[in-house]
Amino acid sequence: xxxxxxxxxxxxxxxxxxxxxxxxxxxxxxxxxxxxxxxxxxxxxxxxxxxxxxxxxxxxxxxxxxxxxxxxxxxxxxxxxxxxxxxxxxxxxxxxxxxxxxxxxxxxxxxxxxxxxxxxxxxxxxxxxxxxxxxxxxxxxxxxxxxxxxxxxxxxxxxxxxxxxxxxxxxxxxxxxxxxxxxxxxxxxxxxxxxxxxxxxxxxxxxxxxxxxxxxxxxxxxxxxxxxxxxxxxxxxxxxxxxxxxxxxxxxxxxxxxxxxxxxxxxxxxxxxxxxxxxxxxxxxxxxxxxxxxxxxxxxxxxxxxxxxxxxxxxxxxxxxxxxxxxxxxxxxxxxxxxxxxxxxxxxxxxxxxxxxxxxxxxxxxxxxxxxxxxxxxxxxxxxxx
Amino acid sequence: xxxxxxxxxxxxxxxxxxxxxxxxxxxxxxxxxxxxxxxxxxxxxxxxxxxxxxxxxxxxxxxxxxxxxxxxxxxxxxxxxxxxxxxxxxxxxxxxxxxxxxxxxxxxxxxxxxxxxxxxxxxxxxxxxxxxxxxxxxxxxxxxxxxxxxxxxxxxxxxxxxxxxxxxxxxxxxxxxxxxxxxxxxxxxxxxxxxxxxxxxxxxxxxxxxxxxxxxxxxxxxxxxxxxxxxxxxxxxxxxxxxxxxxxxxxxxxxxxxxxxxxxxxxxxxxxxxxxxxxxxxxxxxxxxxxxxxxxxxxxxxxxxxxxxxxxxxxxxxxxxxxxxxxxxxxxxxxxxxxxxxxxxxxxxxxxxxxxxxxxxxxxxxxxxxxxxxxxxxxxxxxxxx
Numbered sequence: 001x002x003x004x005x006x007x008x009x010x011x012x013x014x015x016x017x018x019x020x021x022x023x024x025x026x027x028x029x030x031x032x033x034x035x036x037x038x039x040x041x042x043x044x045x046x047x048x049x050x051x052x053x054x055x056x057x058x059x060x061x062x063x064x065x066x067x068x069x070x071x072x073x074x075x076x077x078x079x080x081x082x083x084x085x086x087x088x089x090x091x092x093x094x095x096x097x098x099x100x101x102x103x104x105x106x107x108x109x110x111x112x113x114x115x116x117x118x119x120x121x122x123x124x125x126x127x128x129x130x131x132x133x134x135x136x137x138x139x140x141x142x143x144x145x146x147x148x149x150x151x152x153x154x155x156x157x158x159x160x161x162x163x164x165x166x167x168x169x170x171x172x173x174x175x176x177x178x179x180x181x182x183x184x185x186x187x188x189x190x191x192x193x194x195x196x197x198x199x200x201x202x203x204x205x206x207x208x209x210x211x212x213x214x215x216x217x218x219x220x221x222x223x224x225x226x227x228x229x230x231x232x233x234x235x236x237x238x239x240x241x242x243x244x245x246x247x248x249x250x251x252x253x254x255x256x257x258x259x260x261x262x263x264x265x266x267x268x269x270x271x272x273x274x275x276x277x278x279x280x281x282x283x284x285x286x287x288x289x290x291x292x293x294x295x296x297x298x299x300x301x302x303x304x305x306x307x308x309x310x311x312x313x314x315x316x317x318x319x320x321x322x323x324x325x326x327x328x329x330x331x332x333x334x335x336x337x338x339x340x341x342x343x344x345x346x347x348x349x350x351x352x353x354x355x356x357x358x359x360x361x362x363x364x365x366x367x368x369x370x371x372x373x374x375x376x377x378x379x380x381x382x383x384x385x386x
Numbered sequence: 387x388x389x390x391x392x393x394x395x396x397x398x399x400x401x402x403x404x405x406x407x408x409x410x411x412x413x414x415x416x417x418x419x420x421x422x423x424x425x426x427x428x429x430x431x432x433x434x435x436x437x438x439x440x441x442x443x444x445x446x447x448x449x450x451x452x453x454x455x456x457x458x459x460x461x462x463x464x465x466x467x468x469x470x471x472x473x474x475x476x477x478x479x480x481x482x483x484x485x486x487x488x489x490x491x492x493x494x495x496x497x498x499x500x501x502x503x504x505x506x507x508x509x510x511x512x513x514x515x516x517x518x519x520x521x522x523x524x525x526x527x528x529x530x531x532x533x534x535x536x537x538x539x540x541x542x543x544x545x546x547x548x549x550x551x552x553x554x555x556x557x558x559x560x561x562x563x564x565x566x567x568x569x570x571x572x573x574x575x576x577x578x579x580x581x582x583x584x585x586x587x588x589x590x591x592x593x594x595x596x597x598x599x600x601x602x603x604x605x606x607x608x609x610x611x612x613x614x615x616x617x618x619x620x621x622x623x624x625x626x627x628x629x630x631x632x633x634x635x636x637x638x639x640x641x642x643x644x645x646x647x648x649x650x651x652x653x654x655x656x657x658x659x660x661x662x663x664x665x666x667x668x669x670x671x672x673x674x675x676x677x678x679x680x681x682x683x684x685x686x687x688x689x690x691x692x693x694x695x696x697x698x699x700x701x702x703x704x705x706x707x708x709x710x711x712x713x714x715x716x717x718x719x720x721x722x723x724x725x726x727x728x729x730x731x732x733x734x735x736x737x738x739x740x741x742x743x744x745x746x747x748x749x750x751x752x753x754x755x756x757x758x759x760x761x762x763x764x765x766x767x768x769x770x771x772x
Contacts, residue, residue, distance in 0.1 A: 045614055047598050047599060051598075051708075051709050052708060052710065053508075053509050073611075073698050075697065076609045076610035077609075077613050088697075090699045094508065094716075120515055120516035121517055122478065122515055123439050124438075124515050125511065125513050125514060126511065126512065126516050128511060129506055129507055129510050132508075192594070196592070196593070200590065204582070208578070208582070208614065208615070210595065211433075211597070212434075223462045224460075224462035224463050226459060226460060228432060228594065230390065231390070311462075311474075311476065312458075312459050313458060313478060313479075317439065322437075323437050324438065332481070
């Protein structure tokens with residue numbers, strides 16, 4: 001395993017890239033409120049974000065180091081990061097939950113008339129009460145809150161080697177867990193128990209935690225890929241699918257595996273072969289010069305004959321500090337692939353009307369082509385016949 | 387274990403309470419975007435919210451049933467809920483990610499001039515891109531987007547018996563997992579392994595998943611309560627604290643336990659006794675007629691001598707579909723306790739300068755007093771001396 005966290009140089013590189021982009025976009029400061037955005041610049045890693053109570057803020061000025069404006073409960077942990085300017089208040093404060101402290105910080109770090117960029121485009125949200133944001137704007141009438149010119153998306157879309165190693169570690173853990181599924185799944189075992197035991201496998205293999213597990217088991221394919229488990233026992237003829245996003249040192253894997261409980265039907269076998277064929281077709285062209293849309297079409301040709309998609313809406317996406325990140329593998333996404341992008345390839349196929357199967361792998365784009373991060377599945381669906 | 391999900395009557399009761407409150411507040415529709423808000427009215431339970439890509443919307447009109455406006459990938463699962471009016475689009479759509487569909491729905495369900503309530507006060511956020519919200523507003527110039535008059539907070543703060551049973555089940559699972567900690571923690575074992583093994587215990591005891599685990603191990607107390615694990619091996623003299631939020635059928639437990647690795651020092655023993663004393667003092671007065679602030683003061687008197695708090699900011703909070711919910715046990719929160727409120731009691735104490743210990747239990751308010759949901763800890767800290 002690689003060491004935890006990052007060297008300070010990693011953060012300095014991220015900061016200098018951000019500041020160069022801010023100069024170009026005429027943005028005096030980035031104003032960040034979500035977990036991955038704040039962690040990207042600080043390394044601040046905690047599961048405490050699960051609590052929605054307290055807002056957390058990071059200001060990245062166009063010159064100088066980031067300033068954390070955070071609840072005092074996080075002061076000790078943030079104090080262990082490379083950030084030195086940490087301003088805290090005792091949250092929750094019903095009269096003023098950090099808004100004045102934040103406004104004062106932004107006023108100090110940006111000139112009047114400045115544009116303050118906050119991520120506002122697709123796949124973003126503002127993690128603070130809307131009323132507090134409106135109050136912040138009223139406290140700073142001479143500042144223009146605007147989109148971040150997609151600076152955060154651009155930065156995070158391309159991973160450093162240190163990030164890729166963490167993603168590889170997460171994927172290696174997930175690959176090992178999937179290889180043990182035949183030990184925990186057989187006819188008669190409730191799906192909910194398979195879900196619990198699979199998460200235990202992920203942890204035993206070294207996952208720090210397992211933020212995501214969805215899946216299904218149903219005869220000849222399933223209805224969707226986002227359901228939690230029910231208590232229905234596995235039965236012969238079921239296709240079992242497990243799709244996990246586990247975390248190692250703050251970075252996700254995100255891929256799934258399909259299993260046939262008992263012998264697979266010819267339709268299920270063929271569907272799985274096509275899913276692997278589609279994945280391999282996208283992998284083969286995944287290199288600098290291709291676009292996200294190209295990967296979509298390479299897969300869609302095989303799984304739908306080129307119909308242009310399905311209800312899933314896309315056939316893969318970026319992966320990193322979050323389970324899903326830009327870009328999306330859809331016809332409308334012309335993002336050029338560049339070295340360092342980490343992607344999922346996630347084709348789905350309709351086996352019979354209303355019954356689907358989905359397969360997923362994780363890859364990284366390199367100068368000369370793609371490299372697997374997950375251990376790629378063979379064309380033959382694994383049959384659990386014990 | 388109680389059956390999964392809720393009877394339809396539960397949702398109808400929630401809806402009629404919401405609609406009564408909307409009449410009073412002159413709100414023509416609630417506009418909801420976050421996981422717990424949408425699940426509260428629909429029962430839509432999926433871990434897919436871990437992906438930030440797609441927005442999800444629910445409109446609760448002042449009369450009639452809720453309308454789901456959601457990505458097509460969720461249509462199958464939402465179709466299994468009691469909701470019948472489900473409008474989908476194929477997300478992600480870079481030109482229009484559900485905004486027009488949502489605007490049309492709001493226009494259909496509310497008259498011109500109507501007030502549309504969205505949760506905007508403390509502990510809320512808007513889970514959609516800010517630019518899309520601004521576009522929504524521009525598409526509906528004749529509607530007034532306003533705070534939800536705290537209707538969602540008020541509804542969710544008081545749990546039904548069916549909800550309390552799910553919370554009790556989650557707490558029972560966590561209590562069982564904590565009782566096995568002496569099997570997984572001893573000198574020489576890295577804290578990160580204890581974290582992994584503790585999550586495995588939670589799953590083995592029946593947790594569906596473990597969204598939250600924080601903790602620490604350090605000599606004579608720890609520096610904070612929100613840190614992830616590091617690889618430092620446990621050593622004699624450490625206080626080990628594990629604080630978990632695990633989920634059973636969509637409802638959380640949230641409490642911690644402290645363990646002494648080897649014999650506890652007198653300071654650590656005394657600190658633990660005081661924490662239990664503080665918890666019991668709050669428990670003793672937790673009944674209708676008391677307020678959230680009263681519980682704070684009952685604990686604060688014992689752990690600080692009445693100093694009025696610490697960096698943690700509060701000494702407990704609500705608990706339910708989220709790890710933390712309103713109210714907060716702070717001096718400023720005068721929320722009256724009513725039967726059905728589920729709370730955590732979470733006093734913290736400074737053992738020596740910079741070294742703290744925190745204890746936490748979960749309770750439900752009943753007509754005549756409080757009832758434990760967690761199995762309350764005894765005053766003596768558990769010593770792991772094997």
